[in-house]
Amino acid sequence: MAECHLGLGHLDECFRLLSDAIKDLQDPHLDPDARWRVYGVLARAAARAGDDEGMLRGYRDAIATIDSLRRAPLGYRLDSTYLEDKQELYAAAIEGAARTDHAADCCAFIESIKSRTLRVVLSMPPGTTSEESPGAARFHAVSRELDGIDYKRWRGDDVRSLRQKAKDLRAERVQLLEEVRVSDPRWRRLTVPITLDQQAVLRQLSQRRQAALTLFYDPPALVCAALWEGKLRCARLQIASKVMDCLATYQANLLKARPDVELHDFSSRLAVTASDLIPAELLDVVTRAESLVIVPHGVLHLLPWACLLHQGHRLFEYLPVSVLPSLGLLMQRASLSRPATVGLLGVAVYPDLPRLAPLPSAVDELAAIRDAYHTAGIPVRMSPAGHQDTTSDYRDRCRGLSGQGHVLHVSCHGTMDTAEPMRSGLWLADGKLDAVAIAETPTPFEEVVLSACYTGWRPTEVDDIQLNGDDILGIPAAFLESGASSVLLSVTQAQGQAAQALTAHYHRRRAAGDLPLRAARAAQLHMLSTAIAPGAWTGFTLYGCQ
Template sequence: MWPELETELLAARDLNFRSRPAQALRRFQRLLDRLGKVDPAGLDPQDRARWADATVRSLMGEAFAVQAVSTDLDRALALLDEAGRHAAEAPAAVRGGLPAAVAGYRGLLLLRSGRSEMSLPHFDGALAAAGSATCAVVVPAASATGAAAAEQQTPAPVPDRDLATIHLNRGAALTDLGRLAPALRDYEAAITYARRADQPSIVALALHNIGFVRYALGDLPAALSAMNEARATAPDREDGVLDIGRGAVLFEAGLLEDAERVLAAALRRMRGPGRSLDRAEVEYYRARCLLALDRYDEARRSAAFIRRHDIRGKHGPRIAMARVFELEVDVAQARDATRTGSVVARGLARRRATRALRVAEQVDGAGVVLGRESGGAARLVAAQWYLLAGDLERADAILATLPRGFAGATLTHRVQYYGTVAELAFATGRRAAGLRAVRAGYGLLSAHRARLGAVESIAAAATHAVAIQVVDVRAAVATGRAAAVLDALERGRATGAGAGRLTPSGDAGAASLLTQARGLLAQARHLPAGSADRDRLTDAARALQEQVREHTWVHAGDSDAVRPVTARELRAALAADGRGVVVASLATFGGRVMAVRADAAGTRLLDLGDPAEVAEQVRRVRADLAVTANDLIPAPLRDAARRSLGRGLEWLDATLVLPLRADGPLHVVARHPYLGVPWSAFPSRRGLPTWAKSYLARGHGAPAAGERRVLVAAGPHVAEGAAEALTVGEVWPGSLVLLGEAATTGAVREALATHDVVHLAAHGRHDVANPLFASVDLADGPLFAHELDGMRLPGSVVLLSACEVGASSPRGGGEVLGLTSVLLRLGARAVIASVAPLSDAVAAKVMPRVHAELRAGRPPAAALAEALAGFDEPVPLVCFGGLEGLAP
């Protein structure tokens, strides 16, 4: 009987642990029915001890399952009372451990109902009863001797699995209460006991929770590293629990779409009875993602589910959190509407503010989650509603009640706080105070991004800057001063700018995955387009690429901070330059395309039209360029496309360029969709240097006189690629020319780090959805932007004679990513690349001319302009780079 019963008990306990409480409940009830039919008085001492142990643990398991399935805490605690009576009457052989286990479960049920503070005495009592009042005794000392060693070797009266669980759960309670250092000690103790008991699932949960603590401390790479280790420790755990924290961390990192995807997948695994508590936690973090993605209705539905569940479970802290979040969704949507010209009725705004204050009073003292209460967030919402109502005095009074800097709140809420303080200051005519608040908000984000080590993570950090940048730019526009607008734009753009790690990470795992992905894509390119085998290989490569992305997220940062350029230093630099350079900073704001024009004489603010019309013309021009570059399309269709292209370029020229009155060099600072415009192809820019970048960056100076190291490489299947490479090589005597099998990704990667001029004649691809996997195709497969992350380029000029690799995709916060942007971040002086399809024949004619001008000493933008001046048809090559002459 006993082996079978004990096996069944272990299986039932495992079901609870794997988040299947409904199944566990049925098993525990069957076990208790069987145990109830046994008369313990008739058992020998050993079997009576077994009976007592099985009865107590079955009641404990039933109590846990009952709370999970029905949220009935009282009934669950009653079952634990019964378990406690059996434990007290158990034979001496098990009596020492069972009361401690019951106390630990009582703490767990209180914890799961939001009573974290009440749960701690039960966990403490359980560990004290087990002879382990502190975590320190469970961590073996490497050189313990004498009495200390003997003490460490004394067996605990509670099984290791129980001790691991108690420490794990006490750590969770301490984490909720914001006591992070002792929580970490508990999690380490849980890992020690769980490994001793061969319980990888408990180890995984402890690692996951360590990640949560690192997240609360602001160390996101370390948090993701711990969570990745948790998944590797328990790869067969499919209940979604290990993805809860991971989604929260990705949200905080600004990787909103990735976070939402992870959390949505976790939700799909949480269907079924007894999962509503876990689902409510996932729904909260997913709702925050949905809110940041402006998916307001979905965010509301998630918040409503959380509130309904937590009311049933009487989970005070999370009821408060859900109610406040619903308020946040409403005010965010209203504030978003005002950016496009909508007006919020003042009466409605005041009523919403009053409601937020009433909720704040109701949730005060409801409890904490990760050491944070919800009342402050509700008051921040009230202040925002009063600002919308124009009641500045009340908004000011409410903000004054919040702790300075909103200390202790999440990064998102702290940045919102500074944005709200700035908005109030600007509205009351205190511009200097508003700018101080803006800079404080950006300072928080700067500290946040300083911990990040990958280009993608740094760009994603700008996600949190959107709201504060809107406040900053709106206030600057209200001054009517173009210089103030330029300063505000560049403060925001600098948040996601700059390089990642200063040295390569040496991540062997990521390198191996990239090699595998490259091999699969190299195989796929030999197969017919649309074939099942090609699609299979491509899908497998994409799966590997996603793993590479996850590898890079755990890299800690030592990144360069980007100091935003000001209008004052820009004017000084332009005056010193003496070439008559005009800088045009473009942005969409208030439903219009806005440009700040700057030259040595000063700055001017221009309205360039409707952004929807501009975006549509950009789309048409790119489509026409694709047709004209394709020799397989019939000549009449290409002729029609050329005529359409000419009209589109003339329209964009008249709309975006001619109002700038730039008769000489023009530097464009812009983001999507303006960065993808073929600026050099506009009629008015023929023969004139034109270059672009996503933010106003301090450019690299001209190289010192002397021999320049030049690499030229040709990829496979480019009709005139080898001839183009050889011709370019002739322009630069002594250059290294790689053809055929010699033009490998490794050779080109190595050359990028050491050569002054790099020319790649290859097929290219911009991956819109995953821009860091934009690539150029070489002998052994594609060279991805991702594998350049962490390099340092020596101020080189890189020429990419390939289709579309000059394109870029916007990420959260507006920063753009792609192969070109990565090369610039990593130190390239300039990158010349195509923003649309480029025919091999055109590239073979244009590129040698560009190199001849470069060798003659012309700057990259001027070299491209001169090479294109005598060319009859529009060519979508654009020079990308910073503005030389700005102080570093």
């Protein structure tokens, strides 16, 4: 009824009905899901009345109510489904905060959507483990069956008769994954949502002379909050239809069996600049920092942010640029330093999987990285020459390490699974190491470098489910959840020689003492000075903030 009066412009009657509804909803026995709707109508009514503070108060209460009902163990499918009918409210709240220049609310509203499960996992004390749930054993059995079918396909076997079985196993695996999440005892201690301490984040950024941007993209509208020099700022931008078309073209190209490598250089090839995606007044501010962290949203996660053009130069020519799935991760990252030890894994040939092409550059790549660290006196663990590393070798590299400063580099084929991103993984000599296996095995490596195709890819939807929770999925999330603080990987198809040149230079700079952000920038500057086409290397992206 209140919405009807709002639509008719009867604001006094609307406010009276809303006041009564809010009083009634204080009864804990009533449906708490109705509260956020009432607060949302109250916010819209206040906006209609020109009461900006009342509007923001209504949206704060609505989003706080949603947050209290939203539970991390839902998993990305159920969480996205839960948020489906709330997207309009989030978009209106973020737009309203930006329009009225309330940057703190704008930032809080944007961040309330992002990577909730990952933030929860990383907020837990180190060493917190989960117990084996009743469905976990079956989940792993189903995963092994699916991996076996994948293995047969890449071996060249005729697997047409197994298509229906694979489809059924995928569906069962998705259901089991949700059940395993819900039954995980770690979640039972979570009685309040994880909130972002904006002042603590601002202090952390100031100490590093670092700026951050967090984005919300509701086509064609983009809202951006900037954090720099102890201040919060926000601005809006209407994305041009041409730019939206370019985003769609770029995204579609990533999914092609034989993508156009030139299109991987999104900014140069499609003539989209940083100012087309970041409000100019904020871009001018944050490029004064010593480094920049960008927290994308939706399809913007796929962009090579560091390589976007700005006034004729790449962003990385101005300053180091990295990405994170949430501003909250700025507070939860370990302090990185010069590497203490380095673990190397690589597969140059797949004798049992003839459909996977050889990677001859992997041999030279690992040798160059080994030599860089040996010259610097840093211990390296790697297999003997000619050995093709396996999933057992990965687990072996993870054993026996304690303390800080451990680095892992993997050179192999990567694979993305568009139907189930947590089955995306790394193809080692004996099979696939998928994202679930990575996430559930705590890693001693604070820093991970993946010279493999599509390891940074993440979907914007799975089947018919839009990822409304904006969770980062797949391999990046898996390594971050397992304990890594910095992950360098490729969103696009990695090109052998380009990947070798970029990652080898990165490791040379790390061996010399540069932190990951500066080492990544040095590698990008090095690649810019070579004759290698930018589309072959612009897809490399650093997840991290140091």
